[in-house]
Amino acid sequence: MNQRREPAFDRAVALVLRVGAFSCFFVMLAGLVAGLFVSGRIPVDIERAGVLLMLATPVVRVIVACFLFFRERDWKYGSISLGVLVILMLSAVFGIGEH
Amino acid sequence: MLTLLLVILGFFAGLLGALTGIGGGVLLTPILALHFGIPIREAIGTSLVAVITTSAASSSVHLQRHTTDIRLGMTLELATALGAGVMAYLVGYFNRNVLEGLFAAFLLYSSIMILSKGGKVKAEDELSPSANGDTVIPPYEPQRYPLGLGASLVAGALSGLLGIGGGPIKVPVMFIFMNVPLMVATATSNFMIGVTAAASAIVYYRRGDIAVEIAAPLAVGVFMGSLLGARLAPRVHTKIVVYLLVGIMLYLAAHLAIHLLRGGA
Numbered sequence: 001m002n003q004r005r006e007p008a009f010d011r012a013v014a015l016v017l018r019v020g021a022f023s024c025f026f027v028m029l030a031g032l033v034a035g036l037f038v039s040g041r042i043p044v045d046i047e048r049a050g051v052l053l054m055l056a057t058p059v060v061r062v063i064v065a066c067f068l069f070f071r072e073r074d075w076k077y078g079s080i081s082l083g084v085l086v087i088l089m090l091s092a093v094f095g096i097g098e099h
Numbered sequence: 100m101l102t103l104l105l106v107i108l109g110f111f112a113g114l115l116g117a118l119t120g121i122g123g124g125v126l127l128t129p130i131l132a133l134h135f136g137i138p139i140r141e142a143i144g145t146s147l148v149a150v151i152t153t154s155a156a157s158s159s160v161h162l163q164r165h166t167t168d169i170r171l172g173m174t175l176e177l178a179t180a181l182g183a184g185v186m187a188y189l190v191g192y193f194n195r196n197v198l199e200g201l202f203a204a205f206l207l208y209s210s211i212m213i214l215s216k217g218g219k220v221k222a223e224d225e226l227s228p229s230a231n232g233d234t235v236i237p238p239y240e241p242q243r244y245p246l247g248l249g250a251s252l253v254a255g256a257l258s259g260l261l262g263i264g265g266g267p268i269k270v271p272v273m274f275i276f277m278n279v280p281l282m283v284a285t286a287t288s289n290f291m292i293g294v295t296a297a298a299s300a301i302v303y304y305r306r307g308d309i310a311v312e313i314a315a316p317l318a319v320g321v322f323m324g325s326l327l328g329a330r331l332a333p334r335v336h337t338k339i340v341v342y343l344l345v346g347i348m349l350y351l352a353a354h355l356a357i358h359l360l361r362g363g364a
Contacts, residue, residue: 009169010163010169011163013169015159017158017293018159021156025152025319025322028315028316047314051315054152054155054318057151058296061293062294077173077174080174083177084177084294087180088301091183091188
């Protein structure tokens with residue numbers, strides 16, 4: 001079961017991670033460069049977008065894998081992926097604190 | 100100026116991490132706390148962003164070599180994400196000195212573990228079936244899932260507590276206890292780190308413990324450093340780099356301990 005090789009599946013997930021890593025790199029870099037010329041909130045906001053993009057990448061990766069499992073009618077691993085997604089969502093909900 | 104220093108710091112952490120196979124996150128947190136005067140909880144949250152960056156970049160390479168067991172990774176992520184999320188939440192109630200002490204202990208422990216293995220840390224060093232670039236993976240069936248899930252819970256909690264990837268726990272658990280080939284264990288651990296770190300990083304972010312002006316230059320540096328490191332890795336004598344890393348880790352552990360003895364924060 002586990003050692004079943006699915007190149008297309010691997011490639012799809014790899015693409016999500018690659019696009020996420022590279023786009024967040026360039027967005028953050030843009031923020032740093034902007035910081036050289038502009039002061040104030042704009043560079044920080046660009047950097048924030050890069051950080052949020054990075055935090056979102058693993059979540060998107062789980063969503064894509066979940067979708068691919070369900071499309072293959074692999075209910076077991078589709079549900080497991082859904083479980084991981086729920087945990088990630090819960091951490092966003094409970095991540096509120098005033099410390 | 101500070102921004103440039105952070106890019107350079109990230110670059111070297113990423114480079115060392117990629118060359119040795121030990122995530123650079125273990126260096127970032129204490130250096131940010133000790134040399135940049137950033138409160139340790141913010142240092143942890145901030146280096147988590149760098150950890151996610153490294154995992155995403157390196158995992159996409161492993162995936163294209165088809166050495167990652169996505170099903171196994173996803174299953175164990177149930178435990179790592181839970182452990183990381185819950186621990187990240189609890190860290191909000193931890194005293195700063197406790198965190199620094201735990202981190203110093205962890206650095207010391209990791210250094211001893213690496214030294215006791217004689218500086219051999221890269222899985223690929225021990226198992227290199229890729230004579231023609233093709234990776235041959237023997238058939239296997241992961242075993243002892245309860246044990247694997249339990250250990251993953253602990254690895255996730257450590258990740259959320261210290262802002263590290265937790266690979267040094269996940270890899271041996273999969274390899275030794277779950278009967279997964281070392282190569283697959285390494286790739287799968289790398290794959291899991293992104294989700295594990297994200298589960299806690301989201302909590303840190305919501306609490307205001309990720310300083311974006313610090314995380315961005317750091318992540319930019321880490322990204323470039325790990326790309327270069329991955330290219331250089333086959334040509335660099337790993338052992339020397341590993342000892343360099345251990346030296347820095349021991350220095351940071353001692354520095355943290357002195358900081359605590361002088362009355363901490």
